[in-house]
Amino acid sequence: AAARAQGRLSDGALTARAAYILRNNDLGTMTAAAPRLYPHMWSWDAAFIAIGLAQVSVDRAITEIEALLAAQWRTGMIPHIVFSPDDPDYFPGADRWGCAALAEAAPRTPATSGICQPPVHAIAVQRILEAARREGPRERREAEAFLDRAWGPLMRWHRWLVQQRDPDQVGRITVHHGWESGMDNSPRWDGPYARVEVGPDLPPYRRRDTQVVQDMSQRPSDREYDRYLWLVEQMRRARYDDAEIRRTVSFAVEDVFLSAILAVACDVLADLGEDAPQRAGDVEELRRWAGQLRAGVAASVDADSGLARDRDIRTGEWLNTETIAGFAPLLCGGLDRPAERRLLNLLDSERWSGHPSFIAAVPPSTSPQSADFRPREYWRGPQWPVMAWLFGWAFGYRGWPERSALMREEGLRLIGDGSFGEYYNAFTGEPLGSLQQSWTAAVALDWLC
Numbered sequence: 408a409a410a411r412a413q414g415r416l417s418d419g420a421l422t423a424r425a426a427y428i429l430r431n432n433d434l435g436t437m438t439a440a441a442p443r444l445y446p447h448m449w450s451w452d453a454a455f456i457a458i459g460l461a462q463v464s465v466d467r468a469i470t471e472i473e474a475l476l477a478a479q480w481r482t483g484m485i486p487h488i489v490f491s492p493d494d495p496d497y498f499p500g501a502d503r504w505g506c507a508a509l510a511e512a513a514p515r516t517p518a519t520s521g522i523c524q525p526p527v528h529a530i531a532v533q534r535i536l537e538a539a540r541r542e543g544p545r546e547r548r549e550a551e552a553f554l555d556r557a558w559g560p561l562m563r564w565h566r567w568l569v570q571q572r573d574p575d576q577v578g579r580i581t582v583h584h585g586w587e588s589g590m591d592n593s594p595r596w597d598g599p600y601a602r603v604e605v606g607p608d609l610p611p612y613r614r615r616d617t618q619v620v621q622d623m624s625q626r627p628s629d630r631e632y633d634r635y636l637w638l639v640e641q642m643r644r645a646r647y648d649d650a651e652i653r654r655t656v657s658f659a660v661e662d663v664f665l666s667a668i669l670a671v672a673c674d675v676l677a678d679l680g681e682d683a684p685q686r687a688g689d690v691e692e693l694r695r696w697a698g699q700l701r702a703g704v705a706a707s708v709d710a711d712s713g714l715a716r717d718r719d720i721r722t723g724e725w726l727n728t729e730t731i732a733g734f735a736p737l738l739c740g741g742l743d744r745p746a747e748r749r750l751l752n753l754l755d756s757e758r759w760s761g762h763p764s765f766i767a768a769v770p771p772s773t774s775p776q777s778a779d780f781r782p783r784e785y786w787r788g789p790q791w792p793v794m795a796w797l798f799g800w801a802f803g804y805r806g807w808p809e810r811s812a813l814m815r816e817e818g819l820r821l822i823g824d825g826s827f828g829e830y831y832n833a834f835t836g837e838p839l840g841s842l843q844q845s846w847t848a849a850v851a852l853d854w855l856c
């Protein structure tokens with residue numbers, strides 16, 4: 408705490424620095440997720456980045472989303488990375504994925520990865536529209552024209568998730584790689600990854616992430632990385648065909664957090680479509696998907712802990728871990744009042760955001776009371792400002808303005824030193840992973856402007 412006391416910037420200085428970082432990471436029509444560690448466009452990062460950009464320039468925010476949508480696959484999938492040609496040394500890069508050569512549905516250009524990430528994009532489009540309406544008539548017209556262009560691609564994206572990743576309509580979306588969840592090495596995936604047997608013919612590789620973040624204790628281990636790369640290899644062998652991936656890839660887990668995001672994103676998109684009679688059919692479909700997913704998320708809740716759970720579909724087992732994903736129902740609703748109150752109380756408790764030694768009362772990625780907790784390691788404990796933003800936004804959307812304001816206040820406390828870390832040690836406030844991380848700067852702008 409002492410280390411933090413000296414470093415708290417004023418709101419004005421924080422805003423200026425956040426805007427500077429987004430400009431510095433701007434590659435032209437896309438923003439690098441981070442200057443050195445992630446020199447390309449990441450799917451869910453791009454959405455959060457656009458939310459921040461909308462506070463500075465509505466036009467630039469629109470460009471960001473359109474650059475992402477330009478990389479959409481013919482199946483409807485929005486890929487998790489859109490590669491910038493400027494950094495061919497990134498690993499795993501476009502060659503390792505090999506999508507343009509192997510997958511019929513992938514665009515030839517730009518080069519992309521072959522998996523997806525959580526569908527937060529409709530939320531970004533909604534925020535862009537809100538910012539544009541505040542800005543003036545020109546921006547408003549531009550944002551509405553943008554919504555017209557983005558509508559079809561967003562519908563196809565949501566439809567792909569529902570049809571290809573929940574073909575049996577259980578109301579939970581399956582991921583085939585921890586990277587698809589956006590929470591790569593969360594304890595959520597330890598069980599399923601332990602069952603992934605790396606083949607003897609995994610092509611050799613050299614990590615680059617640990618050359619950038621040299622403290623290995625902040626990044627996933629080599630053992631974990633082998634499995635990440637093995638799954639990529641399995642997908643290549645399936646030529647990125649959706650049905651073949653479902654059949655052959657060793658990792659197949661219903662991701663309750665991604666499912667909740669899709670549920671609320673379907674509602675947000677439906678809200679945006681309400682005014683246009685020609686979209687009535689789509690809106691109805693979106694509401695149906697949202698309802699189905701909300702029910703699927705609610706059905707995953709563990710009676711003992713009150714937390715929502717992922718499920719390994721290769722073994723059929725529910726995965727009991729104490730991670731931030733357990734709070735998924737708070738994002739999308741669907742619980743009865745007592746269950747929801749219990750989950751909110753748990754979030755506020757010492758097991759979670761209310762831990763008395765935390766610098767900021769925002770949810771950590773893993774409970775500090777869990778045996779899986781590691782204070783400095785990536786998704787195994789640290790606090791991620793972007794997650795605080797997501798919960799804060801959801802609380803506002805769900806009609807809880809005080810909770811939303813509190814998340815903003817505490818989120819700003821977390822990032823007050825102005826280094827815009829990727830994640831933070833909850834006990835010391837030390838920024839970890841990459842510094843000048845774009846989505847951290849972006850959520851700061853949204854909070855501050």
Ligand code: 9WN
Binds near residue numbers: 441451586588590591
């Ligand atoms: C793999 C870019 C991305 C985020 C993810 C985060 C991390 C990549 C990595 O960085 O993942 O996709 O190499 O670790 O886990 O959520 O989108 O910021």
